[in-house]
Amino acid sequence: MAVENLNEPSNSEETQAAEKPSRTRTRKTAAAVAQPTVANGSVALFGIAPYQMKAGEEYMSDPQMVHFRRILEAWKADLMQEVDRTVNYMQDESAALPDVNDRATQEEEFAIELRTRDRERKLIRKIEQSIQAIDDGDYGYCDTCGIEIGLRRLEARPTATQCIDCKTLAEIKEKQNHG
Numbered sequence: 001m002a003v004e005n006l007n008e009p010s011n012s013e014e015t016q017a018a019e020k021p022s023r024t025r026t027r028k029t030a031a032a033v034a035q036p037t038v039a040n041g042s043v044a045l046f047g048i049a050p051y052q053m054k055a056g057e058e059y060m061s062d063p064q065m066v067h068f069r070r071i072l073e074a075w076k077a078d079l080m081q082e083v084d085r086t087v088n089y090m091q092d093e094s095a096a097l098p099d100v101n102d103r104a105t106q107e108e109e110f111a112i113e114l115r116t117r118d119r120e121r122k123l124i125r126k127i128e129q130s131i132q133a134i135d136d137g138d139y140g141y142c143d144t145c146g147i148e149i150g151l152r153r154l155e156a157r158p159t160a161t162q163c164i165d166c167k168t169l170a171e172i173k174e175k176q177n178h179g
C-alpha cells in the first residue's frame with residue numbers, strides 16, 4: 001500500500017489543483033493549461049471532452065484507453081514544453097543584471113521556478129507510468145485492491161493508481177505517520 005506514496009510527490013496533483021489560485025507564479029505563461037479545468041461539473045483536459053460511455057460498453061474498452069492515452073499524452077507534452085520554456089527563460093534572463101537587488105530577486109524567482117519544475121518532472125514520470133499501464137492493460141484498476149477506479153475519478157485525475165477508498169485510507173495513514 002505504501003508503494004503509491006513513494007511514487008507520489010508530497011503534494012498530490014489533486015492538492016495542487018485545489019491550491020492553484022494561490023500558487024506563486026512569477027510570470028505569466030501557459031502553465032495554467034497544465035491544470036485540469038472544470039467545465040460542466042466534469043473535467044475537460046486539453047479540450048478533450050469527458051468520455052461518454054455507450055450503453056453496455058465495458059470498463060476500459062479500447063475507445064476508453066485511446067481517450068485516456070490522448071489526455072495523458074497531451075498533458076505530458078504540455079508539461080515538457082513548460083520545462084523547456086523555463087530553461088530558455090532562465091538562460092535569457094540571467095545574461096545581464098548588474099544591480100545587486102535585481103540579482104537577489106532573480107535568484108529567488110529562479111528558486112521558485114526550479115521547485116515548480118521539479119514537481120512537474122515528478123508529474124511527468126507519473127504520467128509516463130500511467131501511459132505504460134495503458135500499454136500493459138493495467139490502467140484504470142486500483143493498484144491496492146484491484147477494483148475499477150472508475151471513469152469519473154480518472155477524468156478528474158488521469159494518473160490515479162488507487163480507487164478513492166484506498167487513496168483515502170492511504171492519506172489517513174500518511175497523516176498518522178507524519179503527525
Ligand SMILES: [Zn+2]
Nearest residue numbers: 142145163166
Ligand atoms: Zn482500492
